[in-house]
Amino acid sequence: MNTAMPDDRSNYRRIERVIAHIDRYHAEKPGLDELAKVAGLSVFHFSREFRRWAGLSPTRYLRTVALSAAKRELQDRGSVLTAAWAAGLSGGGRLHDLFVNFDAVTPGEYKDGGSGIRLRHGFADSPFGRIHAALSSRGLVRLGFVDGKDGAAFLELAEQWPRATIARDDDAIAGIARQIFVKRSGAITVAPVGTNFQFKVWQALLELGSRGPTSYSALASAIGQAGASRAVGQAVGANPVAWLIPCHRVLRRDGDLGGYRWGVERKRAMLAWEYAASVGRSA
Numbered sequence: 001m002n003t004a005m006p007d008d009r010s011n012y013r014r015i016e017r018v019i020a021h022i023d024r025y026h027a028e029k030p031g032l033d034e035l036a037k038v039a040g041l042s043v044f045h046f047s048r049e050f051r052r053w054a055g056l057s058p059t060r061y062l063r064t065v066a067l068s069a070a071k072r073e074l075q076d077r078g079s080v081l082t083a084a085w086a087a088g089l090s091g092g093g094r095l096h097d098l099f100v101n102f103d104a105v106t107p108g109e110y111k112d113g114g115s116g117i118r119l120r121h122g123f124a125d126s127p128f129g130r131i132h133a134a135l136s137s138r139g140l141v142r143l144g145f146v147d148g149k150d151g152a153a154f155l156e157l158a159e160q161w162p163r164a165t166i167a168r169d170d171d172a173i174a175g176i177a178r179q180i181f182v183k184r185s186g187a188i189t190v191a192p193v194g195t196n197f198q199f200k201v202w203q204a205l206l207e208l209g210s211r212g213p214t215s216y217s218a219l220a221s222a223i224g225q226a227g228a229s230r231a232v233g234q235a236v237g238a239n240p241v242a243w244l245i246p247c248h249r250v251l252r253r254d255g256d257l258g259g260y261r262w263g264v265e266r267k268r269a270m271l272a273w274e275y276a277a278s279v280g281r282s283a
Contacts, residue, residue: 014039015127018050019269022062032058061272097185100244102203103138105193114164121157121166122173123150126181127273128266131242132157133173134166139189140176143241145262160193180243190241201235202245209246213271215253237261243270 021030021038035058036046050058121134123146132153134142142160146153158166179186192202204222208214216229216236223232239247242262248270252258260267 014041014049018058019127019273023265023269026062029062035062098180098244099187100206101139101187101189102206103189103191104199104202105136105138105141105191110193112163114161117161117164119157119161119164119166120169120172121154122168122170123153124170124174124177126177128243128270131173131177133176135169135172135176136191139191140241140244141191141193143176143244145242145266147263188244190244192240192245194235194238194240197231198235198238201232202239205236205239205245205247205250209249213249213251215251216258217253219250233258249274 017038017040018035021035032043032047035050036043039046039050041049047058050061117136119134119136119141121132121142123130123132125131126145128145130146132142132144132146132150133140134157142157144153176188179188194202200223201219204219205214208218208222216233217226219236220226220229220232225232236247236250237259239245239261242248248260248267250258257264257267257271
């Protein structure tokens with residue numbers, strides 16, 4: 001299991017910058033000197049800290065996100081991506097040791113705008129950008145990426161829960177971020193709000209997505225509505241809990257990335273990171 005670096009916050013920002021740089025310039029195959037400069041570290045320290053974070057060298061990671069390889073692997077459902085992922089998860093293995101429980105808030109419980117519900121919300125850093133999350137007594141009701149101002153993210157939460165008591169608690173959210181992205185272990189409960197149909201899709205996504213990349217049609221079949229791929233896609237897009245309900249692992253039938261609520265480039269970075277992790281674990 002990877003251990004946390006001395007300064008998780010600055011590490012998240014370094015990794016975020018490096019991932020964004022690789023995502024933008026992978027076709028040019030940036031070298032270690034260039035990546036270390038982006039991270040603001042010496043080559044030696046960058047290589048050591050990157051391996052500590054990802055479990056493999058930055059050079060090996062970069063190879064997994066090369067444009068030609070990524071395109072081939074993501075478009076061919078039976079190619080290296082699926083095979084490597086399967087190998088990394090074989091024998092009961094996992095990309096992480098997080099066990100996600102599902103305790104959704106029903107429409108009936110939510111109809112009063114969250115009256116009587118107390119939410120703790122806050123912001124933290126992650127390898128894929130700044131996150132905004134909110135917790136109720138039942139679990140994580142929201143986890144999303146913030147690409148604009150923090151205030152806009154809070155307003156969206158407040159509009160969804162107009163009668164809830166909402167308090168700022170960055171320490172609690174930092175602890176959640178640490179568990180999810182650094183320790184990657186333990187049990188965590190997600191308690192999103194949605195329709196009965198959305199609940200079914202999200203539960204199927206937790207099951208199928210834990211095995212690796214899946215598709216909208218596979219999710220539709222899993223909930224017994226094989227002809228509802230479009231509706232399933234809408235439910236996937238409405239997922240309020242990023243990463244833990246792994247909507248980033250849903251691809252189109254032809255292997256194309258498709259859309260992503262928090263940006264397709266972030267989705268590709270996530271898949272590349274998980275693929276690299278599976279290769280590292282199976283090596």
